[in-house]
Amino acid sequence: MGYKMSKIATNFDISEQLDSEEMIAAYLTSILEDNDYNLLLHAIGHIAKARGMAKIAAESGLGRESLYKALSENAQPRFETIMKVLGAMNIKLQCAPSTNTRKRKVSSVPKKTNSIKSVTKTIKKIA
Numbered sequence: 001m002g003y004k005m006s007k008i009a010t011n012f013d014i015s016e017q018l019d020s021e022e023m024i025a026a027y028l029t030s031i032l033e034d035n036d037y038n039l040l041l042h043a044i045g046h047i048a049k050a051r052g053m054a055k056i057a058a059e060s061g062l063g064r065e066s067l068y069k070a071l072s073e074n075a076q077p078r079f080e081t082i083m084k085v086l087g088a089m090n091i092k093l094q095c096a097p098s099t100n101t102r103k104r105k106v107s108s109v110p111k112k113t114n115s116i117k118s119v120t121k122t123i124k125k126i127a
Contacts, residue, residue, distance in 0.1 A: 018050035028091065038073065044085060045071035051089055059088035 018024050024047055031043040048056040048071065057064040061084060070077035070085070086093065 015046045015050040018047055024050070024089075024091070041071050041075060041077070041082075042073075044082065044089075047089055047091070048085065056085060056088045060084040 014027070018027060028043055028047065031039055048067065053067060054064050057067040060067065060081075062070070062081070067085065069075060070081050
């Protein structure tokens with residue numbers, strides 16, 4: 001007599017897995033490596049949900065509805081808003097040199113030669 005297995009689909013909620021600072025840091029670092037702005041907003045939303053949306057809204061100075069709106073699909077929140085939310089979650093961003101070995105085209109770099117030259121001269125004076 002054979003047994004039939006029933007298929008049960010469950011909804012996976014990543015925010016339930018974000019239960020430690022290390023897990024949150026690893027998740028956010030992984031998302032940042034994809035260099036996808038919308039994915040980053042979703043990730044911040046998952047972290048906020050894991051920590052409690054009302055709590056994060058209050059600590060960031062945003063209304064709960066404003067927080068949901070800022071982290072919704074196709075939202076374009078101000079950088080200041082994202083930094084407030086990250087600050088409320090005790091998350092800081094760090095920068096590191098890219099490991100991408102592909103060289104950028106010079107034409108894709110913004111033309112601010114005066115400010116770049118002055119910064120370069122200042123660095124040379126210090127060195």
